[in-house]
Amino acid sequence: MLRSMQDLESLTLGAIDGDIGTVKDFYFDDEVWVVRYLIVDTGSWLFSRKVLIPPFAIKENDIGSHRLLVTLNKDQVENSPNIGTDRPISRQHEMQSLSYYGYPYYWGSAGNASSSGGPDSLTRKNLATAHRLLHQNDDPHLRSCQAIIGYHIRATDGEIGHVESLLINEETWAVQYLVVYTSNWWLGHTVLISPEWIDSVSWEDQTVALDLDQDAVKTSPQYDSSEQLNRGHEATLYKHYGRVGYWQVETVTQINVRE
Known part of the structure; x- marks a missing residue:
């Protein structure tokens, strides 16, 4: 769930x-x-x-x-x-x-990597270099869920909203969706964006870039937080974007493992 x-x-x-x-x-x-x-x-x-x-x-x-x-x-x-x-x-x-x-280390394999970027200016590059040196021993891939709330969402052809919440799978603890509010563009329109559809993340600029255009997001199924999201709703969402559902990928993987 x-x-x-x-x-x-x-x-x-x-x-x-x-x-x-x-x-x-x-x-x-x-x-x-x-x-x-x-x-x-x-x-x-x-x-x-x-x-x-x-x-x-x-x-x-x-x-x-x-x-x-x-x-x-x-x-x-x-x-x-x-x-x-x-x-x-x-x-x-x-x-x-x-x-x-007594728990195993989770690192060692790559997944859906999200890279960071920012304005290509000398000042920003110097600041980024100084930040990397200051935090060179940190785990660069651990991020606070609270900190990403409010990040701007950018489609391939312009901004579309901001991150309002995250939906977490309580069985796998995967961040399954970003809940995106598009109030500045389409009043009261809240949509779900899977991390699979993220092209890159600029942690410095607090911006999430998608591999989707504005129209695709605008016409996507709306998300109502007062209703329990079920597999039917998810299937409709993935069909809208022409993507394969993550649950279908998991099923194929499980079959291959058994074989």
Whole structure:
């Protein structure tokens, strides 16, 4: 089932022996658009320390009760590596955290990469170089889900709106869709854009460039957040853009693996 980022935020994480805290944000991998970590505020029992919890730890989604149950205990969380979440984390810190919990490393294969770009000016290039040097040990592909809200969406022939939310697959933790609001162009028109249809992302300019034109987006099925998105709605959306549904690709992959 797909859940909006806002629905997943503020969920309580329940450990084996008590509650850990509440979800405040997510780090997703911008190469494959999959959530790698939940950022959890531990509240008063750990002086509001924020910790990273990988989805590997989740054993049960109890969204109805506004809870996620994990396989960890409170001591494990309390003694986990102290990693600041107010800045990009380094790959070394990720290794420490995943090794501590006994989870495998997720990196090593490329996915739907989104590249960054920006104005080709000397000043911007110098600033970009300085930024890269400052954060050269950071994991360059971890991005905050909250931070991408408000990013401008640009079609092949002009801007069309901004990111209003993300829809996350609660089974795979993939960022399945960007919820795009096109109020400045078509009043009240909200559409879904799959990361598969993104040509590039400029993290410096906060702009997402699509491989779609304005007319295709304008005539796409509207998204109503008050209704549960089902496979029929998704099939209509993918048919509109002439694309193969991700669920069909997954089915073919599973068959090939079995063979």
